[in-house]
Amino acid sequence: MLLLGVLPTCLAACLVTGAAAVPGPKDGLAESARGRQWPLRAMDVQEAWQRSRGAGVTVAVLDTGVDPRHPDLAGVVVRGPDLTGADRTRFxxxxxxxxxxxxxxGHGAGRTLGVLGVAPEARILSVRVTLENDDPQRGDARVGARSGLAVGIRYAVDHGAQVISMSLGGGEGVQEGSPEEEDAVRYALGKNVVLIASAGNDGAGANRRNFPAGYPGVIAVGAVDERLRRAPFSNRHDYLSVVAPGTGIVSADGPDSYLIADGTSSAAAFVAGVAALVRSRYPALTALEVRQAIQRGARHPAAGPGYGHGVANALGALQAAEQMHRIPLAAVSRQARSSVAHDRSRELIGIGLLLVVAVLATRVAITR
Structure with a gap:
């Protein structure tokens, strides 16, 4: 994620009356954050909410850790392990x-303040697998090992995640991948878990292959700007699945503030939210079918490796998933019984016609 700016906030004093009140940013700043959420409009998210809001789905965020103290994430986060090997755990x-x-x-009266995610009724499982870019321990070879990602994927699968979001990659040593990570990806796919990863942010330079986005079966996501044009920094490769908003993105920051940033990290997170909407509405669909729904539902498809199947669209993905949705087993059973009865009726009619022909033939023989 390319940081453009931080919007600091002040915390209001909270009166404790039996339980700690959730601190929140100043109302003016929270209102500004909501107004900046252009991706919700570009991806038809509000229209998609008429069908699904992600209820019942757990999305594992394999990242630097999620701070549950932010008012927009109150009651949303389940804290998983810290796999970085750092001396102390940070949010x-x-x-x-x-x-x-x-x-x-969001937060406040009617949750009209702050940031809304694509799937606001989903839950987050936080698994810390890497450190912040400016963390002083990042240079320690013993800390933040890449093996943490493989372990984190398996942990997320084994602890109920239906979607895994990995806004990772782009650093040194991630252009080759690893057998451990690829095995973990196959394990997740075998357990019917959807995996999403950011394509990378060096598209204007070396445009290197990026992992985990490059592993087969992972939904690799690039970035577009507000005019839905490919962002110059977004990596371009043939494994790219879709693109999503990735410039001027406002999001939560730490326990009590917001920031604006560019990057394919944000794009991948938006698509993870879309996957949660589809999984919530159509839980019978396989991970592969969810991926196909996201790709088929993409808008504004464009030629070239930088767009994949087009711009991810929440409503379009749900519409595509509806077309792919399996007929309920009860309906299949009814259809099967109806088919059997129909075939039996045809069989009886055939036997009857044969008997009529036989009788007529007998009469003709007697007459002669």
Missing amino acids: GRHGTAMASLIAGR
């Missing part, structure tokens, strides 16, 4: 930002 800013884009619920 990551990057992970918090991604979680808010997936399942932010």
